[in-house]
Amino acid sequence: MKNNNRREFIRKSFIGISGAALVPGVISGPVTTSVPITSIPELPVRILGKTGIRTPLISMGTAGAYDPGFVRAAYESGIKLFFSATYYGEGNNEKMVGEGLKGLARDSFVIGTAVPSDGMDNRTGKFTVPFNANTYIKKADESLKRFGLNYVDIFLFPYAARKETVTNEEVLKAMEQLKKQGKTRFVGIASHSDMEEALKAASDSGVYDTAMISYNYKIVNKDSLNEAVLYAKKTGMGVIAMKTTAGASRNKTGTAFNSDAALKWVLQNENLATIVSGMTSLEQMQKNLAILKNLRISDQEMKDLELASIDGESSLYCQQCKKCIPQCPHNLDIPTIMRSYMYAYGYKNTTHAWYTLTDAKLPEKPCENCGICKVKCPAKFNIKNRIADIARLNNVPRDFLVA
Numbered sequence: 572m573k574n575n576n577r578r579e580f581i582r583k584s585f586i587g588i589s590g591a592a593l594v595p596g597v598i599s600g601p602v603t604t605s606v607p608i609t610s611i612p613e614l615p616v617r618i619l620g621k622t623g624i625r626t627p628l629i630s631m632g633t634a635g636a637y638d639p640g641f642v643r644a645a646y647e648s649g650i651k652l653f654f655s656a657t658y659y660g661e662g663n664n665e666k667m668v669g670e671g672l673k674g675l676a677r678d679s680f681v682i683g684t685a686v687p688s689d690g691m692d693n694r695t696g697k698f699t700v701p702f703n704a705n706t707y708i709k710k711a712d713e714s715l716k717r718f719g720l721n722y723v724d725i726f727l728f729p730y731a732a733r734k735e736t737v738t739n740e741e742v743l744k745a746m747e748q749l750k751k752q753g754k755t756r757f758v759g760i761a762s763h764s765d766m767e768e769a770l771k772a773a774s775d776s777g778v779y780d781t782a783m784i785s786y787n788y789k790i791v792n793k794d795s796l797n798e799a800v801l802y803a804k805k806t807g808m809g810v811i812a813m814k815t816t817a818g819a820s821r822n823k824t825g826t827a828f829n830s831d832a833a834l835k836w837v838l839q840n841e842n843l844a845t846i847v848s849g850m851t852s853l854e855q856m857q858k859n860l861a862i863l864k865n866l867r868i869s870d871q872e873m874k875d876l877e878l879a880s881i882d883g884e885s886s887l888y889c890q891q892c893k894k895c896i897p898q899c900p901h902n903l904d905i906p907t908i909m910r911s912y913m914y915a916y917g918y919k920n921t922t923h924a925w926y927t928l929t930d931a932k933l934p935e936k937p938c939e940n941c942g943i944c945k946v947k948c949p950a951k952f953n954i955k956n957r958i959a960d961i962a963r964l965n966n967v968p969r970d971f972l973v974a
């Protein structure tokens with residue numbers, strides 16, 4: 572995309588924010604522990620669709636958190652929603668989050684986790700083996716045990732992309748049973764590719780309550796995505812934004828990236844209930860929460876976003892458009908590999924990058940039989956170089972990683 576177009580893209584994307592969206596709210600429910608409710612700051616809230624949950628505009632994605640004390644500090648700072656996944660650290664992340672929230676009144680926080688299904692091919696978004704509701708529910712049970720909870724608030728079905736998968740009869744049956752059995756209050760999808768299709772399918776199903784999607788200033792199909800978000804909202808879905816800094820808390824060369832501007836940009840869209848921010852330090856958390864005092868974007872912040880939106884080698888955000896897959900004769904799962912690359916260089920989260928790369932099932936010597944890579948990526952990534960770079964992670968033994 573040419574710079575002028577990109578600039579226009581960013582400007583056009585602004586949606587006026589009204590004061591109504593910033594009404595301060597409190598975390599409901601009695602707190603019975605050492606954390607008195609009066610100590611919890613009041614952060615601006617929005618309503619998470621038909622769940623009725625009043626959520627602060629910033630929530631916590633826990634992939635980059637390794638200390639229960641950090642999760643507790645987030646809670647004490649006013650964050651209410653916490654999202655983990657069964658595949659973060661092979662379940663250790665769920666245990667850590669459970670530990671961090673232990674002893675708090677159960678209705679004073681909201682916990683969600685993503686439970687992936689077996690046999691999902693991320694390249695196609697389809698199942699390679701039939702989905703089994705009982706197996707899926709067992710995985711959800713294991714997740715509850717790790718958290719040390721009788722129920723979570725939201726079970727998410729991740730890697731949702733294609734309608735046929737999102738509305739697969741067995742998937743819907745599993746979701747309904749999880750609710751019926753009291754193992755979760757709500758269910759949702761998480762999607763970072765074919766998001767419009769996934770959002771519409773989830774909305775029309777009448778089963779899902781929420782959706783978590785990638786949403787940031789770099790998204791190229793913003794108009795159609797905004798339409799899908801609006802559609803979802805009208806059907807009562809609570810829509811949550813992830814990947815809101817477009818993969819970078821800093822860029823690959825280490826230059827500071829204006830993440831405040833990126834988060835503010837997302838929150839201009841009032842159809843999004845909250846941002847799930849993968850915070851890794853107290854400093855970052857405080858910085859993120861500080862933006863809630865004033866969501867207006869300054870001219871300088873606009874300029875910073877314009878600069879950061881230029882595609883090329885310094886960019887880390889893969890649109891997950893999948894245009895690369897049919898171009899690769901070896902059918903590599905390039906979008907997943909590029910996400911691993913983003914986690915490694917943008918989020919500096921080697922553990923998450925390692926697990927994501929495992930998911931991509933990268934061969935030992937990828938690209939070795941190719942000369943010049945013919946893959947043309949619209950984000951202008953040098954795919955072959957990036958794969959060679961990130962493939963080194965495959966040689967890192969798992970026990971070297973933070974659990």
Ligand code: SF4
Binds near residue numbers: 889891892893948
């Ligand atoms: S690597 Fe490029 S072509 Fe492939 S999914 Fe990402 S942005 Fe699209």
Ligand code: SF4
Binds near residue numbers: 903941946958
């Ligand atoms: S160099 Fe790698 S990414 Fe490019 S076409 Fe060959 S196998 Fe695919």
